[in-house]
Amino acid sequence: MLKTNLELFDKIANIFNKHGFKLYMVGGTSRDFLLGMQVLDFDFTTDATPAEMYNFLPNANYRFKEFGTVSLKIDGEHVEITTLREEGEYVDYRHPAYIKFVKDPRLDYVRRDFTINALYIDEKYTVLDFCSGLNDLKTKTLRVIGDPYLRFEEDPLRIIRAFRFIAKFNLNIDPLTDNAIKDLAPLIKKLNPDKIKAEMRKVGEKEQNTFKKLMNIYKI
Template sequence: MSTQMKSAALAIVRRLNEHGFQAYLVGGCVRDEMLGRTVKDYDIATSARPEQVQALFERTVPTGLQHGTVTVVVNRVPYEVTTFRREGDYEGFRRPAEVEYIDSLLEDLKRRDFTMNAMALNAEGGLVDPFGGMTDMNERLLRCVGAAEERFREDALRMLRCLRFASEYGLRIEEKTWAALQACVGLLQHIAMERCRAELERMLGGADPNRALELLAGSSALRHTKTDIELAKLDGIPSESWPDLLAIPSADERLVYLYLRLGLEASAITEDLKRLTFSNAQQDAASRTAGAHRELSASAAGGASGGNAREAWIRALLRYGADALLRLRRLYALDGHRLLGLRSLEIMDEARAAGEAALDAWILSGPAWLEAVPAGSLKELQVSGQDLVRHLGDKPGPWTGLLLSRLLEETALGRLSNDRDTLLTAAMELYETVQKKEHA
């Protein structure tokens, strides 16, 4: 796919050239091409004005005309084509107040953030590298184009991009660039939280999330976001205490792990994720995982072992769902002793041994326990609320849900068979107890 995309991108460049315009591949696609990495998309810069680009290609979308960008669509793949431009003063430490179309590739490249992103390729594959991007990449160096402080003051988001690029590509940040970042980091308060969240997600989902955490801590970047966030406290955790976060399969799970390391409750995690503009689905998954962790932590602290560990696991399943438990099991397999507090000096040896036994059971047997559960939700239970109402001859009420929950728990724990007659018989025996609880 990447070869086809490159061929199509070069075809766009050549068509522009044939009509008398300068045109080049620019930015991240050139950087990744030079590094031998997979190119995700190709961007093109040209001396042609947006209306001239639109006139030359059959399918175009005016995605960013105010910034000189037209998207050319070839075989349903989008290619951004942007007119060479010079940018005026920036507003809000984020975007230029105005742009001026120009005919100079050099001036266009001069406005970019880092030297490795300020290179271009012509139609024949010739490299244009006026700021030494290739030399910097060969020396594993990340350096701003021109004066670093100017670049960061123009667009404060570039500071988070700096941290992301350094961690993703294994680069050291040039001294002047790092000093400028530290001097300007307070400007992150002007950046929308959704942009900060996007950069954080990419760092955690990148090639070296541990290095990203080190850089975030060293810069105190998360302490300067527009809204205060709990994740800023991560810089108080020594970098050497982090496990290899790449062992956690996704950015979302790595994020949950970070919150659990901070010892936050589910509600606090949800609020922090809201502030960071994470989706409702991500908030829900993190909240349920944290809720299950709290229950299992209490069980481990109470000396759960053997059958008790299984019961704690199944009860957490009924309340928080199988996906939360499987997610939690992966985190426990990586760093369960620390997450459950089993390394605390205050824990007596006997309690620690019981907690470790429970942890081992959850890691080794947890998935099998989930598979063996006869009913893990009310949908899987062989009786309904209407069945109970008819069988017991009572009006529907809160007791119905309470009784169904009791039946589900007894079934999931293996104390009742998941068949209708058995459950209705048990319902008769539990009915009085549930009514007393309802009216208590």
């Protein structure tokens, strides 16, 4: 991670700590940081609710506060901060029936897609790993958190995301995850085509060939 990225996280974490809350890097931010890559997207999570954040970040964007997501610009960078949460069952292949704000990352990680995206890094740069994500990152393994059949049935777009990560990071796919994708690939047809296109636009130019091969192998 670039020095300026570190300073940005430190600055925001310090604001939260002053008001009695925790801030963590998570998702692609923590993953790319641990891989020694430049971080381009800032994805943070916190034990503060949007209502609590409003007390010390009144100028942030609270448009999606019901989902726990708050956006702000700081030092010219766009940052998303999401409250730790639990989710109910998915009702439309995309959205959970309900969300519940929580304080413990151990309750939050189970809703995330892949182990390598569920690594939490706090203000002291301590890594919290509840699902062997560090080992999967080291062994270049893509593994779903929990039951892969359930996770892909919840949101089939995760299949496209799996291909994107495999192509980008040259990952090996966990056998259980592989079997679930083979069986559930037809669910992709139930998704909004615009959602699929938006995810595919995130595939880098150098990753296109591998991504297309995966789409063909799994007959999508």
